[in-house]
Amino acid sequence: MKNYKSYSINKIFVFIFLLTISYNGISQQTVGRIYDQSRAQSFLLYDNGFLIQDGNPMNRGYVQQDPSGFMYLMVPAANPMVNAYFIAWDRSFVEIDRFQGARVIGFYDGYIPNNPYQTVYQQPTYSNNYGIETAQGNFIPIPDGIVDQNKPFGDIMITNEMKAQECYQNAYSPATGLNREKFTMCMIQNMAGKKELEILDCVRNSKTPEERTLCLFSKLGGQKEKEIAQKISECYATYGSDWSRYPLCMSSSVNDPTISKILACMEQQSKSGEVSFMGTALCYGVDKFQMNAETQIIIECAVTSGGEPYTFAGCxxxxxxxxxxxxxxxxxxxxxxxxxxxxxxxxxxxxxxxxxxxxxxxxxxxxxxxxxxxxxxxxxxxxxxxxxxxxxxxxxxxxxxxxxxxxxxxxxxxxxxxxxx
Known part of the structure; x- marks a missing residue:
C-alpha cells in the first residue's frame, strides 16, 4: 500500500521549491521596475515575464503582450475585463477602467522595444489617373497601385421587363404614386449579384465610417478577415472610437499581431481624417480581398452615394x-x-x-x-x-x-x- 502521507508531503516540498525559484528569480534577469504611484507600490519585472511586488512576494504573476497593440504589456489584474493595467509604449503605467476610462498612475523604468504598430497607416496616394465616372460625369479617384490596367471593366446591371414590372407594381400606390427609392432598390436587387448587394448593404446599414469599414472587411475577405472584423466590432459596439479603452476590451483575447495592426491602422486613420475600407485594406494587404475592377466600382459608388439607390445605380x-x-x-x-x-x-x-x-x-x-x-x-x-x-x-x-x-x-x-x- 502506498504511503499517501509521504506522497502529499513530497508534493508540498516540490511546490515550495518551485515557488522559491520563482520568488528568488533563479535563472531570471531583472529587466525593469513598475512604479504604481497611485498606490505607493512597485513591482520587479523579469526577462521571462514574471512580475513580483516589492515587499509583498505573494502578489505576483506574469505579464503578457497587450492583444490590442495600443500598449506594450498587460499586467495581471483581478478582473481585467473591468479594470486592467498596462505598460504603455512611452513607459507610462496606465490603469484602464471600464467606466472611468484610462489614466496614467505611474511609470515603468526599464527596456521598451520599438512600437511595431506606430506607423502602419500610410495615406493612399492618388494621381487621379484612375477612377470611377458617375452618370453625372463626376470623377471618383481610386488609389494608385490597385487598378489592373488590363482589366478595367466591371459588371453590367440589367434585368428584364417582367422583373421591372414587378418592382414597379410593388413600389406604386394610387394615393402616393411611385416610391422611387423602393422601386430603384428593387431593381438593384434584381440586377446585382450577391457580392454587390452585400457591399451596398454595408453602406446602407452602417451608421459610421468605422462600422462600414468593418462590414466591408468582413464581406470582402475570407474566414480570417471575418474573425478579425467580428472581434473589433464587438469592441466598437462597446467603446466606439474611444481607442484608449480597446486594451481593456481586448484583454481576454489571444494575442494576434494582425488584429493589433488593423486597430492601429483604424486609430491612425481617425486621427488624420476618416476611417475607410480602402485605407484599411491598403494597411492590411489588398491581396487578401476580392479587389477586382467590379468590386472597386461597387465600393466607390456605394460609398460616394451613401447607399442612396438611384445615385448608386447610375454610378x-x-x-x-x-x-x-x-x-x-x-x-x-x-x-x-x-x-x-x-x-x-x-x-x-x-x-x-x-x-x-x-x-x-x-x-x-x-x-x-x-x-x-x-x-x-x-x-x-x-x-x-x-x-x-x-x-x-x-x-x-x-x-x-x-x-x-x-x-x-x-x-x-x-x-x-x-x-x-
Whole structure:
C-alpha cells in the first residue's frame, strides 16, 4: 500500500521549491521596475515575464503582450475585463477602467522595444489617373497601385421587363404614386449579384465610417478577415472610437499581431481624417480581398452615394442604366417608350458592340459569335444571369486590349474604371 502521507508531503516540498525559484528569480534577469504611484507600490519585472511586488512576494504573476497593440504589456489584474493595467509604449503605467476610462498612475523604468504598430497607416496616394465616372460625369479617384490596367471593366446591371414590372407594381400606390427609392432598390436587387448587394448593404446599414469599414472587411475577405472584423466590432459596439479603452476590451483575447495592426491602422486613420475600407485594406494587404475592377466600382459608388439607390445605380451601372431608370420614372415600364422594353438603351449599347465586331472581324469570327450569343442570353433570359454578366465583363476586357475601334463602343455600354493618361 502506498504511503499517501509521504506522497502529499513530497508534493508540498516540490511546490515550495518551485515557488522559491520563482520568488528568488533563479535563472531570471531583472529587466525593469513598475512604479504604481497611485498606490505607493512597485513591482520587479523579469526577462521571462514574471512580475513580483516589492515587499509583498505573494502578489505576483506574469505579464503578457497587450492583444490590442495600443500598449506594450498587460499586467495581471483581478478582473481585467473591468479594470486592467498596462505598460504603455512611452513607459507610462496606465490603469484602464471600464467606466472611468484610462489614466496614467505611474511609470515603468526599464527596456521598451520599438512600437511595431506606430506607423502602419500610410495615406493612399492618388494621381487621379484612375477612377470611377458617375452618370453625372463626376470623377471618383481610386488609389494608385490597385487598378489592373488590363482589366478595367466591371459588371453590367440589367434585368428584364417582367422583373421591372414587378418592382414597379410593388413600389406604386394610387394615393402616393411611385416610391422611387423602393422601386430603384428593387431593381438593384434584381440586377446585382450577391457580392454587390452585400457591399451596398454595408453602406446602407452602417451608421459610421468605422462600422462600414468593418462590414466591408468582413464581406470582402475570407474566414480570417471575418474573425478579425467580428472581434473589433464587438469592441466598437462597446467603446466606439474611444481607442484608449480597446486594451481593456481586448484583454481576454489571444494575442494576434494582425488584429493589433488593423486597430492601429483604424486609430491612425481617425486621427488624420476618416476611417475607410480602402485605407484599411491598403494597411492590411489588398491581396487578401476580392479587389477586382467590379468590386472597386461597387465600393466607390456605394460609398460616394451613401447607399442612396438611384445615385448608386447610375454610378455602378453606368450612363445607359441611368437613362433606362429615368425612362421608368417618366414613361413607365415596357412597351415602345418605357424602360426595359423594346428600346432598352442597355441592350442597344450591347448590340452596338456586336455590330462593331461584325464589321471588324466578320459575323463568323469566334469572338463575334461568342459576344452576340452572350448578349442574346443576357437580354432574353429570366433576369440577372451572373455567368453571362461575367462573360460580358471578360469579353470587354479582351476587346479593350485588341481593338481601339470596337473598344469605343464597349466603353459606352459597360461600367468601367476610367484610366486617364
Amino acid at each position: 455602378a451601372g453606368g450612363q445607359l442604366l441611368a437613362r433606362e431608370l429615368d425612362k421608368c420614372f417618366t414613361n413607365g415600364v415596357g412597351g415602345d417608350s418605357g424602360c426595359f422594353g423594346k428600346n432598352n438603351d442597355i441592350v442597344k449599347g450591347l448590340k452596338a458592340i456586336g455590330d462593331a465586331l461584325n464589321v471588324k472581324f466578320g459575323p463568323n469570327n469566334d469572338f463575334t459569335k461568342l459576344w452576340n450569343t452572350t448578349v442574346n442570353d443576357i437580354t432574353n433570359g429570366p433576369g440577372y444571369n451572373h455567368d453571362a454578366v461575367k462573360a460580358i465583363r471578360n469579353l470587354s476586357n479582351e476587346i479593350n486590349n485588341v481593338s481601339d475601334d470596337v473598344s469605343k463602343a464597349v466603353r459606352k455600354a459597360v461600367p468601367k474604371i476610367k484610366i486617364k493618361w
